[in-house]
Amino acid sequence: MAAATFATPPSSNPHRNIIRIPVSLIKNTSTSAAVAKRKAVTAAVSLASVSTATTTMNDVAAAILPATGYNYNYRAPTGPLSSQSSSIAGNNADFAQHIPAIVPRIKLIVRPANGSSPATAFIAPSPPSKSSALKKRKRDGNNASAESSPSSAQAAIKTLPPVVPLKKRKLNDIRPQALSFSSVSTSPLMGSSSSFRMSTSSSSSSSSSSSTSTSRTSSMSIDLAPGSSTHPIRITSSDDENSTSPTIPISAVSMNYPVVHSSSSSPIELTSTAVSPQIQTALARLIPNAEQQALHAFTPQQLENHKHLLLAVLMHCSRFSVSGELEPEERYDLDKFLGSGASGLVLRGTRKRDGAKVAVKLIAESSSSTHAKFHRELSTLTAMNHENVLPCWDAFSCPPSCVPSLSGVDTTSPGTPPSKAGVTSQKNLVVHVPRVFVIVAPYMDACLFDLIDQHKSGTGSTISSDSASVGGLPLDIVKPVFTQLALGLQYMHARGFVHGDIKDENALVEVVNGGRVLARLCDFGHTRWVPRESNPTVVCPSKLVLCDVPECPYAISGKNGGFLETDVLNPQGNRNHPYALYGTTVMTPPEMHHNVRLKAWFRQQQQQHQLQQQAAGETSAAVPALPSGATPQYSGATPQYSGFGGFEADVWALGLLLHTMVFGELPAECYALESDYTTGVTKTPKAGRRGRRKAVADGAEDEAEEAKAKKAGTCGVRIGGKGKKVGAVDRRLRDLLRKMLARDAEKRLRMEEVLGHAWVVG
Numbered sequence: 001m002a003a004a005t006f007a008t009p010p011s012s013n014p015h016r017n018i019i020r021i022p023v024s025l026i027k028n029t030s031t032s033a034a035v036a037k038r039k040a041v042t043a044a045v046s047l048a049s050v051s052t053a054t055t056t057m058n059d060v061a062a063a064i065l066p067a068t069g070y071n072y073n074y075r076a077p078t079g080p081l082s083s084q085s086s087s088i089a090g091n092n093a094d095f096a097q098h099i100p101a102i103v104p105r106i107k108l109i110v111r112p113a114n115g116s117s118p119a120t121a122f123i124a125p126s127p128p129s130k131s132s133a134l135k136k137r138k139r140d141g142n143n144a145s146a147e148s149s150p151s152s153a154q155a156a157i158k159t160l161p162p163v164v165p166l167k168k169r170k171l172n173d174i175r176p177q178a179l180s181f182s183s184v185s186t187s188p189l190m191g192s193s194s195s196f197r198m199s200t201s202s203s204s205s206s207s208s209s210s211s212t213s214t215s216r217t218s219s220m221s222i223d224l225a226p227g228s229s230t231h232p233i234r235i236t237s238s239d240d241e242n243s244t245s246p247t248i249p250i251s252a253v254s255m256n257y258p259v260v261h262s263s264s265s266s267p268i269e270l271t272s273t274a275v276s277p278q279i280q281t282a283l284a285r286l287i288p289n290a291e292q293q294a295l296h297a298f299t300p301q302q303l304e305n306h307k308h309l310l311l312a313v314l315m316h317c318s319r320f321s322v323s324g325e326l327e328p329e330e331r332y333d334l335d336k337f338l339g340s341g342a343s344g345l346v347l348r349g350t351r352k353r354d355g356a357k358v359a360v361k362l363i364a365e366s367s368s369s370t371h372a373k374f375h376r377e378l379s380t381l382t383a384m385n386h387e388n389v390l391p392c393w394d395a396f397s398c399p400p401s402c403v404p405s406l407s408g409v410d411t412t413s414p415g416t417p418p419s420k421a422g423v424t425s426q427k428n429l430v431v432h433v434p435r436v437f438v439i440v441a442p443y444m445d446a447c448l449f450d451l452i453d454q455h456k457s458g459t460g461s462t463i464s465s466d467s468a469s470v471g472g473l474p475l476d477i478v479k480p481v482f483t484q485l486a487l488g489l490q491y492m493h494a495r496g497f498v499h500g501d502i503k504d505e506n507a508l509v510e511v512v513n514g515g516r517v518l519a520r521l522c523d524f525g526h527t528r529w530v531p532r533e534s535n536p537t538v539v540c541p542s543k544l545v546l547c548d549v550p551e552c553p554y555a556i557s558g559k560n561g562g563f564l565e566t567d568v569l570n571p572q573g574n575r576n577h578p579y580a581l582y583g584t585t586v587m588t589p590p591e592m593h594h595n596v597r598l599k600a601w602f603r604q605q606q607q608q609h610q611l612q613q614q615a616a617g618e619t620s621a622a623v624p625a626l627p628s629g630a631t632p633q634y635s636g637a638t639p640q641y642s643g644f645g646g647f648e649a650d651v652w653a654l655g656l657l658l659h660t661m662v663f664g665e666l667p668a669e670c671y672a673l674e675s676d677y678t679t680g681v682t683k684t685p686k687a688g689r690r691g692r693r694k695a696v697a698d699g700a701e702d703e704a705e706e707a708k709a710k711k712a713g714t715c716g717v718r719i720g721g722k723g724k725k726v727g728a729v730d731r732r733l734r735d736l737l738r739k740m741l742a743r744d745a746e747k748r749l750r751m752e753e754v755l756g757h758a759w760v761v762g
């Protein structure tokens with residue numbers, strides 16, 4: 001098969017993660033496989049059997065870097081090794097500071113072309129002082145036990161034939177504002193049970209006569225409560241991955257990779273590379289096909305990013321196999337693209353151990369916010385144990401990989417963890433080290449969006465129900481699905497978690513034994529924890545999740561279970577909180593509308609300012625630049641973001657989800673808000689203004705009822721939408737919708753009240 005050629009994104013992006021390895025670590029020594037112990041690192045290379053007259057430093061780097069999974073820019077001193085000074089200047093301090101937690105161990109085999117025996121050496125950091133930190137973080141197991149569902153909910157769950165997933169569109173997400181990493185809590189951890197354990201172990205192994213390796217494994221396991229359907233979550237340091245990394249002989253550079261050569265003085269040089277046939281096949285299978293591309297409206301750049309993300313994962317993470325060989329360990333075969341979100345890809349796979357179908361979420365560490373998302377998601381998942389909340393079966397991070405660049409990402413944003421930003425001065429070796437975080441969950445047949453779309457379109461629907469529909473799902477399916485999602489959300493709220501992004505794309509359904517429909521909430525990337533003021537000693541029920549990002553700001557936050565202070569909502573609403581809005585625009589409740597418009601206005605101001613600057617550049621007129629990260633100011637008093645309570649926002653969104661299930665679409669007001677956000681606003685929003693929408697009657701028979709609701713100001717939207725017969729819907733269901741969609745957040749139902757509502761229990 002012809003070698004695939006992958007275009008490499010431009011290397012001029014100044015915001016990449018850059019870590020350097022001083023060339024002094026690659027010493028030109030004459031002793032055989034010597035290992036020189038240093039204070040922070042052990043580094044040595046035996047080049048005894050190498051012809052130093054012909055081998056160059058470029059050869060050495062080419063041997064090291066692919067094996068470690070690094071993409072690199074390497075500007076070696078010219079000439080063969082023999083012409084180099086014995087000690088090439090480097091900066092050990094940089095290495096000691098950045099590398100130990102990132103590069104576990106580099107195995108270098110230098111195989112001379114003349115056939116003489118290869119020389120082997122290791123470049124390895126001293127064991128990081130993780131163990132003491134780990135011990136400190138150790139705490140008891142999950143105090144979140146499975147809750148039995150109310151009998152009404154059990155009774156409501158009905159038979160649903162298998163569904164065929166359809167494609168979907170993505171709703172616009174509002175990205176959270178930049179995180180501040182300055183407020184990390186280090187309070188001791190607390191928990192209730194003792195099923196949490198961690199281990200740091202060492203092992204040795206011998207391979208061929210030419211190489212001996214030792215591997216160090218740091219791992220953490222969390223055993224959930226007995227009877228739990230979840231498997232242990234283990235975050236594994238990159239040591240594990242590296243121990244299986246291939247060794248690359250210099251004479252046969254068989255594993256090439258997209259490489260960018262550039263320097264400030266020379267033009268960018270792109271090198272096309274060959275990728276193994278197995279990986280090419282796997283890539284072809286996993287990259288979204290033409291139909292998916294059209295449905296997701298992927299841009300060429302997004303596709304390119306997906307390709308590089310997948311390529312890096314397939315080539316550098318031993319957890320993913322492409323060979324098809326069955327192995328009894330925790331490996332996954334990836335077989336299908338499922339969807340993509342703001343931060344990465346979701347793929348279907350099979351767990352080789354038992355053939356279980358899994359969904360594998362790849363989160364590329366393209367910025368601090370994606371790193372935060374990974375932790376938020378895992379922190380939530382480790383606190384959850386409920387049938388209607390998607391469990392996590394496995395979690396790990398791929399070794400620092402060769403994703404050359406994810407475009408449009410500014411890793412120098414204020415929230416970027418300082419330890420991964422790297423240094424910027426010119427050195428001999430520059431390595432790009434974005435990670436890929438992975439979360440493995442059970443695969444579900446479809447998301448609610450698919451299910452609704454399938455029924456609406458009437459194509460390929462396998463749902464057999466005699467029940468009537470008023471535009472959405474058959475009404476006898478709506479209740480069991482909604483009830484389960486409500487049970488899942490109520491469980492989260494009872495533990496102090498705000499989901500933050502309830503929508504039809506984040507609700508999964510499948511048919512389980514006996515034809516029962518199982519519905520689960522997923523995607524906890526926007527989840528926040530809200531400590532209850534009534535009980536100031538309460539700690540976040542999630543477990544600490546360790547990841548291998550050096551000085552990870554999330555892993556040291558004890559009190560909040562891995563949530564930064566900025567992830568924690570104030571129970572009174574987050575009036576002064578940087579997270580003035582989050583989630584998905586169309587699903588935001590009235591109390592957040594002001595924030596949506598304010599943000600749109602800010603964005604518009606920034607765009608105008610940029611245009612002014614460009615114009616000024618052309619005309620040479622002086623326009624003062626906004627300081628980096630500065631917010632444009634209003635001429636008058638600066639409006640503030642409105643406060644809001646996260647629980648109430650979740651109830652609103654679940655109400656909208658119920659509305660979509662019943663009527664097949666959201667109320668028109670939601671799209672109006674989306675349009676405001678997308679197009680921007682021209683008027684300056686007034687401080688603290690809340691979005692207010694009319695509640696209007698629809699249908700003569702309901703006029704009086706709706707007029708009453710309008711007068712009372714209770715309902716924030718027009719229920720049913722144009723052309724839909726609201727009157728055809730059970731009066732109790734309409735009542736529930738109105739109360740969940742109450743404009744006034746304080747009057748909105750709480751989740752306990754939702755589950756006790758007459759329509760749910762009836």
Ligand SMILES: Nc1ncnc2c1ncn2[C@@H]1O[C@H](COP(=O)(O)OP(=O)(O)OP(=O)(O)O)[C@@H](O)[C@H]1O
Pocket residue numbers: 173338339340341342343344345346358359361390441442443444445446447505506508522523524525
């Ligand atoms: N367990 C699963 N089984 C089947 N499909 C899934 C599963 N998990 C996720 N998906 C699909 O992948 C899509 C994206 O998943 P998810 O929303 O978790 O990703 P994300 O990157 O966090 O997206 P977002 O940007 O919306 O936060 C979902 O809408 C769903 O269609």
